[in-house]
Amino acid sequence: VDTGSKDKTIEVARRFGARVGHFEWCDDFAAARNESLRLATGDWVMWLDADDRLPAEYVDTIRSLIAGPRDRSYFFVLDDQGYESVSCLQMRLFPNLEGVCFEMPIHEQVTPSLAKLGVEMISTPVRVVHTGYTTPEVVSAKKDRYLRIMESWLEKHPGDYIVRSHVALTYHSTGRLEAAAEQYRLIIEDSDCRRDRNIVILTTSLLFLGRTWQNLGDFDVALGWLRQAEEVDENYVLTQFSLAEVLLELGQAAEASHYAQGLLARDSEQLSFFPIDQRELRYATLHVLGRAQAGLGQVEEAAQALRQASEVPVARRSEALGHLSDIYKEAGKRDAAFTTLSEALGIDPQHPRHLFNIGMLHLEAGAFEDSRQHFEQVLKVVGEGRTDARMRALLNLGFIAKTQGDVDGAEARYLEVLSLEPEHSDARANLGHLYLSAGRYADAVTRFEEVLAAESGLLDIELGLLSALLALGRWEPERARQVLTSVPESGAVPGELSLPAASAPFLRLGAALTRRNLPRCAEMAFLIALGGGLEESPVSADALRAHRCLGELYLNQRRLWDAIPQFEAVLRGAPDDSEAFRRLGDTYARIGVEDAARMCYARAES
Template structure:
């Protein structure tokens, strides 16, 4: 079975090499579709022996991805973005999945490196090269609609999911997160698409989330709630409930938010996809004083993923509030071990050490917090420094 990589790019010289390096010994050919680069992106792709195509960007990811498929000659397609890398540990499972003659689509778990809320997502990025499989949706493009149509006519096809992390995505790193201008463009494109396909709950879930992110809370809630009864796909239902939980929290409708997070956590999807919902649910319980419930929610998240730094941090906050200082210190240290740049964890570790009477360890933690804040939030660094000086400490 021959495997083709298909990637669409624009000015990705900083990340494309890592992407192509991760698949150079896995795929049989690389297809890189350039949508208007002015840097070394095309030269890097050619250096890896990629087939390079050119396509003018039309603010439509589905159109660009479908254009890239035209260059592929493999039996299977693997789709990556330039800021993603394939984990080598997943390759044997991918090869095994491709050998099954009934497999049409293989969903892959993607780790959102740097994301503090939802560190994992499920993406439809590995599929059989078939003339009827095409991407739809101008933003958050996916092949699921065409796959579903094909399976309705030919029911021998199967869709499966690999549970181990397959892709690392670095789009949530500092400086890489989309700005409001990009969100506005996505909003405009999805509004146009939804006006043409008003029953498309997948687009409704994505557009509703953008409304909430842009502060248009009421409009976001209306769209998300309208979509809920129309869709039976557990993954889409999860996103609808999850984003409704966020929106209702913004409006301080905490009971409604908890209801949505609970509904999200009860859906039959991969447990790793529920981490953000457990975290936010725990935060709501903590805010209302249900510290035992909050601890349980954070522990459920850590049972799913022991590498979830944000859950350790929030667990530390609850333990500190309960006066369980050794437990709080241990939780903060676990968060820092997983994320050495976690300024808030260093800051609260300093508080916990101070409450426990270990002044040298406290000042060391505060110093590390200040150094990290100095790069990302200088005002907070100065505030901590002044508070420590008020208490008679010098850092």
């Protein structure tokens, strides 16, 4: 039956001896197929579309089926081998009986009429290869076309819960999650689905309502719907897998692992009327299992599962190794993390997340050039435009430039982030700190105030703003009071918080922030205790402590040339301080200035 082809389809069909019928297209696939049934004269009907291929190896099987009784019909396995690789069961072979017809305008079904006639339906191993969904663009166009037809159908047939289920799934797969949730709710609560005991539609509606809420980020609600789907059909693989995913997100790693292991223990693939990519399902199940085992502290078992996942032939298999690298890193196994991430890049050299993460490993190891190269590669891979991956890479490139003393380069990177997202708080904050360290205090104030206008109470920004204002000769005692009271370990705050009176509490604040491992914040607190570090502070006990603390801070951060003047400042105030001489000697020794180090050690012993 030709529905309006404009190529040589009819000519080719007739050349091969086909009897050609004509049907005027009316946005109803069932009506077109029923016209083909009206014209059919044989005892059996087997249908194929123009983009279907039936492998020759199944011809004998089909001949044996149609040699049997006509009180049964047969499902074939439809293998979609276009853009998406999925498989499902479809009724493709049935007896040509009075009353057999297709129903529904899209995703048309002949099984309801066969059921009414009492025809047995049997699964077979016969496979049909479908090649129509060749690209994402083709898939998207067909979804849009089919959705318009189905929505129009529902306006006239609002009780058709089967068509509604296809509408809901289209909404779900195209990201219209709230609309999908409403359609699934209508099927579950307001249709005849339960009364008709349509287990397939009920199960998939409960399942995908759960998955819709999962995608919306409400995992508790998702779990409730998935539990209901499990009650209807406890063996459905997509329900079991979705439960594993959601339970993992809810921190219930043991139960998630149980569901994943149950899926992997199945002897054979489960085929259903819903398209499933079996390789993707196996990959994702192993991935969830590995993450769950890691959450239970079973690192070796997690590694085994994730490595098995990486061997499943799917496009994203490298991501399993990327996640394993994260697990190793969290466990303190940095060498294993690096090796595993390198393996992931060997599978997918252009994967932006792998490139970024290996850049971070180099950065944390102080290998700035290797780190820079990987972040630059991220920029090339993701291209121009506003993406999180691009902005994260730019922020880290800015940090590297700043660390290497390239203020202009760092500024350019941060400003590029702001060109992509003008209110990006991290870019504004980093610019503020960059300007502060470069002595551009007015610019620093502007950036810090922008950040605080969007979110108040950020300690590093408040300290940066105080430092920049102090450098401009402005002291704001109330702002200083708020900063000190936000950290209880700072101790009592004097009633009148003049700059000299602030020295002791800001020293305590710096010490507290050092214990909290917040070195940048601690540094700013110590500098404020010194009156901003703009000029020589009076040689007081507080000043000596501040210089000593800064020296230790810089030494621990390997900022050796910054540490030297701090220890020297201590010695100017306390020329016989043996500990300051010893730490100054340690600093020179790490730089490699051995003569200066020996001299300092000698003074420390004298």
